[in-house]
Amino acid sequence: MxxxxxxxxxxxxxxxxxxxxxxxxxxxxxxxxxxxxxxTPRIQVTERSLQVGRAGIERRYVGAVTGYRGDDATYQRGPALHGLAFMCIRGWIDPVVRIQIEDERDRTPYWLTSTRNPEQLVEVLGGTMARDIESD
Known part of the structure; x- marks a missing residue:
């Protein structure tokens, strides 16, 4: 462009x-x-909080974290997408990470963010990549 x-x-x-x-x-x-x-939206993880673009949440409300690549990522951005999910998606970046939100007061079920380094984000947040789940 x-x-x-x-x-x-x-x-x-x-x-x-x-x-x-x-x-x-x-x-x-x-x-x-x-x-x-x-x-460009930034993803920042500290001991106390997670910041994705302009959105932020305390780490205590972060639930299961799963990273996706390829067709699995496309599925997460399309048919599997929940209407209330928070999205920070850049169309030219394929991998996505799904971060469950465990706050009873928040109607947002999860965050879905694209990242060039999903393995790194998943590792920091204590989650797994989708291929790890399938191989078990």
Whole structure:
């Protein structure tokens, strides 16, 4: 996307000059890259809390944690998805982690978040990957 938009900026500024068009493309690409980096949701786990994007919860309310890849991840994002689940999904990242919420006052049954490192998040939260469950 950033390359496409910066390429279009070349077309806009080429009538003024090729150098200006190329310079505009570089500037536009840099701005888009910075904005995408700053807007990426972060996952942060401490001894007391879990933060996924803007949502946060105390660790004592975190229940079972399961990571999914491939078709299992697609199934979790689609047919298996509960309507009240909290989602922090980035479409270009396939693996997801499902985090059960054990707070009686919270109607959210679980959080579903995409992450490039599901094994690491699952390990920190004391869960398992779906393939581990299937092999037992």
């Amino acid at each position: 950033a390359l496409m938009i910066s390429g279009l900026s070349i077309l806009v500024f080429v009538p003024i000059g090729l150098e200006i068009g190329l310079g505009a493309a570089v500037v536009v690409f840099a701005i888009i890259a910075i904005l995408l980096t700053l807007s």
